Amino acid sequence: MTPTRSGSIHLFKFRGIAVYVHWSWFFVAFYSILTRVNHYTSPLWSALEYLALFFIVLLHEFGHALACRQVGGQADQIILWPLGGVAYVDPPDRPGAVLWSIAAGPLVNVVLLPVTWFLYAWLPAIGGAQLNPNLTSFTYALFMINLGLLLFNLLPIYPLDGGQILRSLLWYFLGPSRSLLAVAAIGFIGGLGLLGFAGWIRSPWIGLMALFLLVTCWRSFRDARLFRQMELLPRRPEWQCSACQRAPLEGQYWLCHTCLHVCDVFAGQGVCPRCNSFLSLVTCPECREARSLLLWRSHRPKVKVVSPVIDG
Numbered sequence: 590m591t592p593t594r595s596g597s598i599h600l601f602k603f604r605g606i607a608v609y610v611h612w613s614w615f616f617v618a619f620y621s622i623l624t625r626v627n628h629y630t631s632p633l634w635s636a637l638e639y640l641a642l643f644f645i646v647l648l649h650e651f652g653h654a655l656a657c658r659q660v661g662g663q664a665d666q667i668i669l670w671p672l673g674g675v676a677y678v679d680p681p682d683r684p685g686a687v688l689w690s691i692a693a694g695p696l697v698n699v700v701l702l703p704v705t706w707f708l709y710a711w712l713p714a715i716g717g718a719q720l721n722p723n724l725t726s727f728t729y730a731l732f733m734i735n736l737g738l739l740l741f742n743l744l745p746i747y748p749l750d751g752g753q754i755l756r757s758l759l760w761y762f763l764g765p766s767r768s769l770l771a772v773a774a775i776g777f778i779g780g781l782g783l784l785g786f787a788g789w790i791r792s793p794w795i796g797l798m799a800l801f802l803l804v805t806c807w808r809s810f811r812d813a814r815l816f817r818q819m820e821l822l823p824r825r826p827e828w829q830c831s832a833c834q835r836a837p838l839e840g841q842y843w844l845c846h847t848c849l850h851v852c853d854v855f856a857g858q859g860v861c862p863r864c865n866s867f868l869s870l871v872t873c874p875e876c877r878e879a880r881s882l883l884l885w886r887s888h889r890p891k892v893k894v895v896s897p898v899i900d901g
């Protein structure tokens with residue numbers, strides 16, 4: 590559903606984050622600039638306004654990407670497409686880390702709110718409007734674009750930022766799978782409402798966005814149900830993944846790379862029962878983090894080693 594790097598043009602790289610623009614962006618840019626030309630005396634200002642929109646979107650996405658890096662997650666690309674920007678972020682599987690990675694995007698717009706208001710109130714007033722009459726419309730559009738992006742992104746419809754913030758807050762009380770189930774259901778209702786609203790104001794963009802959100806909510810609901818079933822499977826509480834703190838599943842889920850036998854790595858203390866080789870890395874099925882078995886925390890009572898005291 591989201592754009593991929595194929596069909597996208599590489600623009601630049603900043604702090605290790607590569608920025609791409611999808612080919613479909615150019616067609617929509619052309620169409621959008623044409624529909625806004627009557628607001629200005631020159632189509633150049635309309636083009637500038639569209640570029641400003643994507644510059645604000647880009648700052649917002651960088652907010653997500655840099656915050657995700659800050660909490661130890663991975664984020665290395667941003668793709669701009671007609672429905673906005675997509676920052677490919679993979680924060681650690683903790684509600685706090687997810688919350689900060691998501692909230693940092695809208696926070697950028699909150700910071701831009703007084704900045705864009707100041708430009709609108711100040712630039713035309715100091716004589717900019719006499720210099721160029723387009724300046725008032727442009728700075729006003731800048732303020733409204735930023736405000737619009739902030740409000741739209743905060744709608745509690747998954748996977749919009751508002752929906753993801755709601756999910757990470759619910760995560761504290763409901764856990765990872767039930768919080769996703771809840772926001773996918775809420776998002777589905779919200780998506781239907783948005784689709785109705787798009788029909789009412791006859792906005793093809795909001796309609797397209799609503800369809801995108803509905804499909805994503807539907808898929809997330811299905812994933813969350815599978816995820817929930819997995820959570821209810823029997824586990825080994827005496828072990829714990831050092832990355833996500835979950836206890837591993839009890840059963841044969843791990844592949845031995847030497848003999849390709851699927852075994853229960855924890856039952857054999859890391860040794861494959863068929864070929865007797867030691868599995869150097871054990872992947873956590875939930876957070877996909879691969880670590881040595883020695884790094885999996887074990888809660889079994891440790892044998893106290895007492896140094897013998899030699900009586901002289």
Ligand SMILES: [Zn+2]
Binds near residue numbers: 694695
């Ligand atoms: Zn965002």
Ligand SMILES: [Zn+2]
Binds near residue numbers: 832834
């Ligand atoms: Zn894990």
Ligand SMILES: [Zn+2]
Binds near residue numbers: 847861864865
């Ligand atoms: Zn083996």
